[in-house]
Amino acid sequence: MTSSLDGGPVHPATYDHGGGVRSLRVPIPDNPLGHTLVYVVDTDRGPVLVDTGWDDPASWGALTAGLIACGTSVTELYGVVVTHHHPDHHGLSGAVREASGAWIAMHAADGAIVRRTRATRPARWYAYMTDKLVAAGAPEEHVAPLRTARRRALPGLSPVLPDREIEPGELLDLPGRRLRAIWTPGHTPGHVCLHLEEDHPDRLPGHGRLFSGDHLLPGITPHIGLYEDPDDATVTDPLGDYLASLERVGRLAVAEVLPAHQYAFTDAPSRVRELLRHHEDRLADLRELLAEPLTPWQLAERMEWNRPWEQIPYGSRNIAVSEAEAHLRRLVKLGHAEAVTGSDPVTYVAA
Numbered sequence: 221m222t223s224s225l226d227g228g229p230v231h232p233a234t235y236d237h238g239g240g241v242r243s244l245r246v247p248i249p250d251n252p253l254g255h256t257l258v259y260v261v262d263t264d265r266g267p268v269l270v271d272t273g274w275d276d277p278a279s280w281g282a283l284t285a286g287l288i289a290c291g292t293s294v295t296e297l298y299g300v301v302v303t304h305h306h307p308d309h310h311g312l313s314g315a316v317r318e319a320s321g322a323w324i325a326m327h328a329a330d331g332a333i334v335r336r337t338r339a340t341r342p343a344r345w346y347a348y349m350t351d352k353l354v355a356a357g358a359p360e361e362h363v364a365p366l367r368t369a370r371r372r373a374l375p376g377l378s379p380v381l382p383d384r385e386i387e388p389g390e391l392l393d394l395p396g397r398r399l400r401a402i403w404t405p406g407h408t409p410g411h412v413c414l415h416l417e418e419d420h421p422d423r424l425p426g427h428g429r430l431f432s433g434d435h436l437l438p439g440i441t442p443h444i445g446l447y448e449d450p451d452d453a454t455v456t457d458p459l460g461d462y463l464a465s466l467e468r469v470g471r472l473a474v475a476e477v478l479p480a481h482q483y484a485f486t487d488a489p490s491r492v493r494e495l496l497r498h499h500e501d502r503l504a505d506l507r508e509l510l511a512e513p514l515t516p517w518q519l520a521e522r523m524e525w526n527r528p529w530e531q532i533p534y535g536s537r538n539i540a541v542s543e544a545e546a547h548l549r550r551l552v553k554l555g556h557a558e559a560v561t562g563s564d565p566v567t568y569v570a571a
């Protein structure tokens with residue numbers, strides 16, 4: 221593996237991880253993430269994919285060519301295990317199923333999101349987002365484009381329904397393999413990691429290998445926002461879910477992590493500790509910012525991002541506000557912040 225711009229290794233187009241596991245680099249067009257790592261796990265009934273990649277002709281070309289380079293083909297696939305519903309993971313699942321007859325498995329919570337996404341009209345979704353942003357204190361000039369966008373169809377919003385549910389804690393139907401589903405909500409409510417409970421092919425110390433999806437990545441902190449759902453008013457705590465899931469995965473003490481982006485890595489427990497510390501520091505910083513009452517939007521403006529707020533593009537600001545709200549939920553839950561009674565839009569202050 222050569223070096224990338226950020227100093228991390230660049231994953232090759234196909235890579236043999238040993239022990240009947242290979243990975244394919246499937247590009248995500250026009251996205252700084254670059255690619256999804258799709259894993260091919262051999263079973264007695266044919267290869268099974270962990271994730272499929274973005275729905276785009278170039279990505280499909282890379283996936284099918286990669287499978288041939290691995291000595292198989294898309295028609296030979298037995299199943300698809302999806303770590304979570306995001307389009308860079310589940311995008312090509314429908315095309316794979318059509319070409320092969322493979323089943324698609326997903327956790328019920330993300331399956332519910334897929335079902336809802338397919339059923340929600342764009343107008344309803346825009347109205348929901350508008351209301352949410354107004355409630356978060358977004359300025360009118362930010363919300364205005366959403367009010368006029370209501371008739372436009374949303375791109376990429378017809379994900380396919382899964383055929384099977386991934387049961388947390390259970391072994392998946394992979395004849396000849398031991399692959400256990402570990403429910404890791406946070407990045408999405410139904411995110412799963414998949415624990416390959418087999419000796420590491422190079423006998424690295426630890427317990428097997430973990431397909432970690434977007435939950436645990438070597439150099440990226442996954443986005444933790446709200447679980448946006450127009451039909452559910454439950455006050456969830458995605459950041460709390462994420463931190464608990466991280467600890468759960470750290471305790472597995474796996475020999476190697478096979479993530480869905482970047483590159484494979486060892487010493488999962490120290491990466492887990494790093495991420496836990498990152499969020500702890502961030503929560504402490506936000507608590508300081510809340511010395512004065514702030515709306516979620518105002519908090520997002522003051523938080524530290526990878527560039528100044530003025531340079532953050534429109535869509536990313538929505539994601540940033542969602543992330544600010546997830547952190548506020550956590551602070552409120554911990555008793556470290558509270559909503560100011562009577563404020564509209566609601567402001568929060570350190571408690």
Ligand SMILES: [Zn+2]
Pocket residue numbers: 304306407434
């Ligand atoms: Zn994701």
Ligand SMILES: [Zn+2]
Pocket residue numbers: 306308309434480481
């Ligand atoms: Zn991803």
